[in-house]
Every structure is written in structure tokens, then in C-alpha cells.
Amino acid sequence: MSLDGQLPPKMRLLRAAAELLANSGGAPVSTRQITQLAGVTAPTLYHHFGDKEGLFDAVVAAGFEEYVAGERDFAPSGQPLEDIRRMWDNHVQFGLNQPELYLVMFGNIRPESRPAIVADAEALMEEMLNKAAVAGQLNVQPREAARSILAANVGVTLMLIAEPASDRNLELSTMTRDAMIFAVSAEPAPGAAPGDTGKSSVVVAAIALNAALQASHSDQLSSSELKLFLEWLHRISTSPAG
């Protein structure tokens, strides 16, 4: 019943906790179960992780690294918005493959504990959206778009996890995904008249310039000039009249 006798106890604890969590089906996992499966006694756990929550945080961190690796895995297609779609699908798939871990990561988020993960996930998506913004394909600030898309992505994934695996319908995911991407994108819909973006082109251009500037660290302006310039740009690109 013990786990990989030759790994160091810390690793064995991590794996045991992850495995038990994955197979728990929502039931709480006790430290005794974990230490027994790891072939270790209680104080070892508390020596390495301080706390039961510390151990689970470590499990979550490992899970998140796996998630990030998955999100970075594929080569950019050259079409940023297409890459965003793949990020979305990757996110959903991660949640469905490891529902218990996912619920710990995104289902129980509370202000005092967890938003670091959310911030990292948002940064990951914002990074990709920046490319879209530079290419003039974005309607709104990349950060706002990332937050919005990620929120919908999490909501969809939770809904799919809540459904019995048998009648899980991934159309919910693709539909919501495309709706969100369409909403933030400056490109015309696949059948609409070209040039009709819903936002004036000056806003799109401002957003693109903003993103490009932040990516390239241009030397043409002094830092104080740049700061003011960016402020104006921001004001333009978030103008409600757009």
C-alpha cells in the first residue's frame, strides 16, 4: 500500500495527497490516510508542510504548474485569437481531467487565501491577448479582456464538472468561448460586413498602440513623457463614446 519506497518522504507525501484527493470524490481526505499511503508518520508531514493546508497548497501549486505548462505547450499559431481559443479549451480539459484539484483551485477561492492563482492565470491569458492587441484585433484593454474571459472560462468549467460525466455537452464551452472572444475582438464576425467592428477604429488603434508600446519599451519618449502619453492613450482606449 505504500508509495514508491525510494522517493524522498516529501515527494511521497505530495503524491499521496494528490492521488487521494483525485480519487476522493469530494469526501475530505484525512492526514492519516495521506501519511499511511506515503508510508510516513504524522510529524513528517508537519515538518515539511507545517499544516494540512500547507500540504494541499503544495499540491495545488504543483497542479497549477502542470496547468501553466499545458497552456504554454503549443506553439503560437500566429493568430492570437486562435491561440486564446486553445487556451480556453486547455483550461476546460484540465478541469475535467482533474476535477477535484480544479475545485480546490478555482471553486473555493476566498479573498484572504487564493487569488494568487487567479492572478497568475489572468496574467497568462493577458500575455496572449497582448499579441492580439498589438495586431489591432482587440476591442478592450488586454487585462480587462483576460479577466472577463477567464471568469467565463472558470464558470463554464465548473458547470461542466457539476454535470454527470455522461451527459456533458462541450457545446456549452465552445459557445461561451466564442461569445467571449467575439465580444472582445475587433474583427468582424465571420459573415458580417468588413469594417464593422462595433467600436470606432481609433479606439482599436489606441489599444493596439498601447499594447505595442508596453511590449517594446520604446526610447523615443522620456519616462515621464511616456507615462503621460500612456495615460492619454488609456483614456482614449476606454472612452465610452468609442
Added chain:
Amino acid sequence: MSLDGQLPPKMRLLRAAAELLANSGGAPVSTRQITQLAGVTAPTLYHHFGDKEGLFDAVVAAGFEEYVAGERDFAPSGQPLEDIRRMWDNHVQFGLNQPELYLVMFGNIRPESRPAIVADAEALMEEMLNKAAVAGQLNVQPREAARSILAANVGVTLMLIAEPASDRNLELSTMTRDAMIFAVSAEPAPGAAPGDTGKSSVVVAAIALNAALQASHSDQLSSSELKLFLEWLHRISTSPAG
């Protein structure tokens, strides 16, 4: 320290549990805390609710009734899509007002336990979307639209709960909300050329007819005819070529 001495113990237990849960800040609430606050001993709890989880299910059920009441509270504005917006905002506000309860309701949903609540919430939103569909304002089936919008709604609310209350930015909510509504709606965007809906008008009309038929129980067709007719209608209204 005891709670409203004159209510029946079952009620006092419910209120004590709700109150402790609301103020727990995420920390687990023990049955001893609950029974002490309710001025009752342990077996009373298990007599009435069977289980700690049973008690919390009852709390959730009460919370959900409050939620539904809030969603039905306002008079329909005559513009179904505007009512959907209000439902969305109501949902978010409910979550922010009772974050702990909300997290129990929507943050920990697992296939085996909780989706009844989700189904009810979806039905509530679908009901409203049906009116939009009848009015020819919908791009997709009301059920799919409801699922999609609710998923995004839950995701946004969870994200907002996760943020410290100080820098909570409701713009995330309004932006995501309008993106989702726009995506499912057949109406032109507030600045786009009229008539450009992204979907062909035949699809919109088919969806509208479908919704109208299901609402009015027309007698013009036999039940078997109607069944086939609805099937065709469904095929048209979900046609990818639309």
C-alpha cells in the same frame, strides 16, 4: 448567546447555522458552535437534519429561495434582454452579499450532490430568455443561452468574491454580462448597421417560432406532426450555416 428563545428548535438551528456560516470567513463551522448558539444539544440537530450536511443543505435551500425571490422580484420591463441584465446583476449582488453561502451553493458543486440548484437557476434564466426568443431577439436556443449566460455569471461572481472587497471592480461584471447577452442576441449592437445580426434572419425566426409554439400549445397540428415539426425547426435553428 442563545437565539430567539421562542422559535422552534429546528428554526433556531437553521438560523444559527446560517449566521455562523455567514460570519465564518471560510473557516469550518462546527456542530457544537451551531447547537450552542441555537441553545440546543447535539441529538436535536441530528433528529431534525440527520446530518451536518443535511443542515447545510437546508441552509442552502433557504438561501436559494431567497435568491429566486430576488430574481422574480422586479416587474418585467417589457424588454426581455433588459430583464436578463437585471437578473445577472441580481445574481452578482446576491453572491457579494452572502459570499459564504454563495460559495457553498456554486463553488463546491459536484456531480453527485448539487446540480439541482444549478438546474433551477438555469430554468429561471431560461424562462426569461424564452420571452426574448418569442420576440425574435435570440440567436440561439433559450436553453443553451441560459446555460451559457449562467455559467459566465457564476464565474464572474466567484472572481469578484475572490477579490478583496476594497478593489472590487464591477466593470468586470457589466462587461462580461453585455458580452454574453450580445452574443446570444439577434439585435444589432448599439452602433452597428441595423439588420446585421451575424445570423441569418431565418434562424432567428425559427428560434422565435419554436419558443412561441412551446409557450402557446397550438392545436393546429397533431401531436405527432408537432413533434416532427419541432424537430425540423430545431434543426433549422441550430444550423451551423446560419
Added chain:
DNA sequence: TCAGTTCATATAGCATTGCTATAGGTGCTA
């Protein structure tokens, strides 16, 4: 009126939980 029945609550305690005070190896450097 009173035994019988049902419902509701209390006393006391069990098994399990997260966690720790203390002590005992290990392997290294001097």
C-alpha cells in the same frame, strides 16, 4: 382518567480528526 404511542430533547461517550511535545536516529564536519 390513564396506559400507550409518538415526537422531541438531554446525558454521556465513542471513534476520528488535525496537530504536537518529546525523543530518537541519521549523516555530516571538526
Added chain:
DNA sequence: TAGCACCTATAGCAATGCTATATGAACTGA
């Protein structure tokens, strides 16, 4: 060999969810 830092084990505590059993109250039917 002694000293030291690191890691692990023995044993046990307080708190938890829950229950076996008993007591009270309220109603029913004769």
C-alpha cells in the same frame, strides 16, 4: 569522538461529527 543540523517515530491531546440510550412532553383511544 563530539557536536550539530536535519529528519523521523512514539505517544497522546483537544476538538470534531455522530450516536446509544434514556427522559420528558404531548396527544390518542378506551
